[in-house]
Amino acid sequence: YGGNTAFRAEAGDLPEFALYLPGMGGNLKFGLIRSGKSKWLTEADKIETRYRPGSMRYTIKDGLLEQGELNIVAIATYDREALVVKIEIKNIPADLELVAAYGGATGTRFSREGDIGADPESSFYLNPDYCKGNAFQVNNNRFNLFFGAKSLSEEERYEIQYKPLPDPSKLPATIKQLTGIFPEGAILKIIDAKKQSDPLQMLSSGDSTTPALLARVQHLSGPLFFYLKNGKEEASFTYQQLPSVFEKAEANRKKLAERIKVKTPDAFINTLGGALSIAADAVWEDPSFLHGAVAWRMRLPGWRGAYLADVLGWHDRGKMHFSSYALSQVTEPATGPIEMDTALHLARHAEKMGTSVFSSGYISRNPGGDKRPHHYDMNLVFVDQLLNHFLWTGDTTYVKTMWPLLKRHLAWENRNFDVDGDHLYDAYAAIWASDALQYSGGGVTHSSAYNYKAYKMASELAPLVGEDADPYKQKAAAILKAINTKLWMPEKGVYAEYKDLLGKRLLHPSPAVWTIYHAIDSKVPDRFRAYQSLQYIDNEIPHIPIRAKGLNDTSLYTISTTNWQPYTWSLNNVVLGEVMHTALAYWQGGR
Structure with a gap:
């Protein structure tokens, strides 16, 4: 590059x-x-x-x-x-x-x-x-x-x-x-x-x-x-x-x-340090990380790129990324009307500033104060990356600087995606799979897990900025209870993908890998429930064997993101980032 x-x-x-x-x-x-x-x-x-x-x-x-x-x-x-x-x-x-x-x-x-x-x-x-x-x-x-x-x-x-x-x-x-x-x-x-x-x-x-x-x-x-x-x-x-x-x-x-070296008993994994460093540098262009280095080389705040900053010691790049996008967070109006896009059969909010989604708290797609509507909820992942940055750096001065952004974000998520107040959140174009993924206002495991983690960390950060931690603790506890009582399926030993908003409010019992790895990453399940959830991946998610000329190891395989049919783009794919995040969940889950 x-x-x-x-x-x-x-x-x-x-x-x-x-x-x-x-x-x-x-x-x-x-x-x-x-x-x-x-x-x-x-x-x-x-x-x-x-x-x-x-x-x-x-x-x-x-x-x-x-x-x-x-x-x-x-x-x-x-x-x-x-x-x-x-x-x-x-x-x-x-x-x-x-x-x-x-x-x-x-x-x-x-x-x-x-x-x-x-x-x-x-x-x-x-x-x-x-x-x-x-x-x-x-x-x-x-x-x-x-x-x-x-x-x-x-x-x-x-x-x-x-x-x-x-x-x-x-x-x-x-x-x-x-x-x-x-x-x-x-x-x-x-x-x-x-x-x-x-x-x-x-x-x-x-x-x-x-x-x-x-x-x-x-x-x-x-x-x-x-x-x-x-x-x-x-x-x-x-x-x-x-x-x-x-x-x-x-x-x-x-x-x-050589910025990062990987040393494990696995010769294949040991090659990844250099490749990761080169690819990570390729998705940086002042003042932000990009969606991709080749395809989709564009600025969007909520893809995984910014996680790279602190892992590779680029704390300065991380801070520049977050600060640049802080300038693009909408601060007014405080709220707005819900206005769906009729040209898109009500599948998206109308891309118009001043409506409910594009009101205070929304983080726009471009850094540097370029406030405009766009069809993603990039807030969820962006804020998760910011919270990780705080953990890596321990920079309490920066916590105080970014605290108003965090508060506006949490209020925005509640206003738009927990309208019924049941402490479960809808997911609106928020993760990699979001191209064809929608939940029609239901209570979703992965987005609720993100919000639980954000509120829990806010309760830990609040004393550092002189605010009362109790409201954040109470909200985090309410979200955790809702996920573990309303979305956990004890008979299957796994979280539901989501719960319908309307009708009989049924659970959707075949979760995707993102449901499981986000729950584990946000520390929603206890150790046994994490183990059970990973067993679901072992037994229910398709495993695709890897065969290559000269490769004698026949134990290698990859996985698809879901077992859903029929095939639709973004809903049932083999995706490197999804496989890697699932592998991380296995490590976090003691597997």
């Missing part, structure tokens, strides 16, 4: 790369030429690929290399938006040539920003159509690429739309620039991107309406560096500086990857 911006370099199991600016920033691939034969490195006889958190490493062996090999390392830089590729050469034939092809920058943003499974791999290929309108300016071993970018806004790309989207072809174009620096002595040539079946065919082609650039490097020796930067590079910046740029990027990568 490099630095804390939306720029990133794409890589995979084959040595082919792309830039995402965001928006397509072009494709970079390498090839070999020798004795009238040529091939792209992606077609080499043997490719060994290894991921090191924050970088990709490749060892290439092929008949064109005879007994030699190429060692490739790709890494994004942290102090600029750039990709640097280092190629080391071992025992290669003297007449071997290396080529590098680059082009296809459009600035166009993909439907899900290039997310695996949503946008096809081919989105990042050297597509001739992408090359239309590209203009190269070549100067010896360096070049500038100018291109026009047309893209939708963040809201247009990510929000569920009820009006036709703008036609991207009719959006205004902005001229953008990329800079490339390749090895000294490389011969740079403009070629036709339609002619790329092999390097020799590309080399023999010429400029066209679909131009790309091909660099030909002969007399190979020493490490070679290939550098691509988003934007204009200073004229004083030369190829001789690339080794130090690479070493600095590697040092930054290593420092970040």
Whole structure:
């Protein structure tokens, strides 16, 4: 990922790369030429690929290399938006040539920003159509690429739309620039991107309406560096500086990857420390954590990102995140009318400031005082993250600063989601599964557990700010009693998913994993009820065996989030975050 911006370099199991600016920033691939034969490195006889958190490493062996090999390392830089590729050469034939092809920058943003499974791999290929309108300016071993970018806004790309989207072809174009620096002595040539079946065919082609650039490097020796930067590079910046740029990027990568180390008897788990650190840094962009690093790279206060801050020692980032969103908490009006969205068949509140949901206490989607309505209850998870931050830091001064936010939040939750005063709370688009999850005003285990934890902690914090703890203690006790008497099913040994608001007020007896792990995380059940709840996951939630070539351990499995049918998105999925949170509940439950 490099630095804390939306720029990133794409890589995979084959040595082919792309830039995402965001928006397509072009494709970079390498090839070999020798004795009238040529091939792209992606077609080499043997490719060994290894991921090191924050970088990709490749060892290439092929008949064109005879007994030699190429060692490739790709890494994004942290102090600029750039990709640097280092190629080391071992025992290669003297007449071997290396080529590098680059082009296809459009600035166009993909439907899900290039997310695996949503946008096809081919989105990042050297597509001739992408090359239309590209203009190269070549100067010896360096070049500038100018291109026009047309893209939708963040809201247009990510929000569920009820009006036709703008036609991207009719959006205004902005001229953008990329800079490339390749090895000294490389011969740079403009070629036709339609002619790329092999390097020799590309080399023999010429400029066209679909131009790309091909660099030909002969007399190979020493490490070679290939550098691509988003934007204009200073004229004083030369190829001789690339080794130090690479070493600095590697040092930054290593420092970040080693921020947290995991040591357990499990070799698979022990690899997670570096990967976690790199991914955690990727979802930070001043002044807040983001919903995602690739897809859904947008600001929303109530996804899991902010939990990362204190675990990784980024207490300053945590405080910046919470303080920035505190500015976006609505303080007036004190309340408002309940107004449902008739266009959405009353499934959501009308997104209008001053209504009941969008009144005092509501925390808006963007930090920094940008108060606007949005269709999530991001408050629940945001406040839980804030309370965890207090526990990690012990910063009583900050508790006093944020106390008014906490009070407004608790009043807002009561006003909107415990309308009947039974101390059980409705859940309104509050957790990961919320896309298709709704309870029609019922009393829900997971949201009630969140509120129990918040009131219990408020009772502990109140004396620190000079307030009476008893009202918070009494409310916490009332919520706990309601969950354990109205939602616990003794005959099944587990909490119900929720209780209907209307009719016979029936319990829904097949809870999701989030019902169980949130209850345990909020310390709702005693130890035996926690054990019983986890037994429900053992016996009732589908377990999916994991099988892979070369994996001899047949005991591994993953789980789905529910046993509900028929399948609907967000309600019955295999989701890494949900599996991890469930695993945490097993640890918290003594399993």
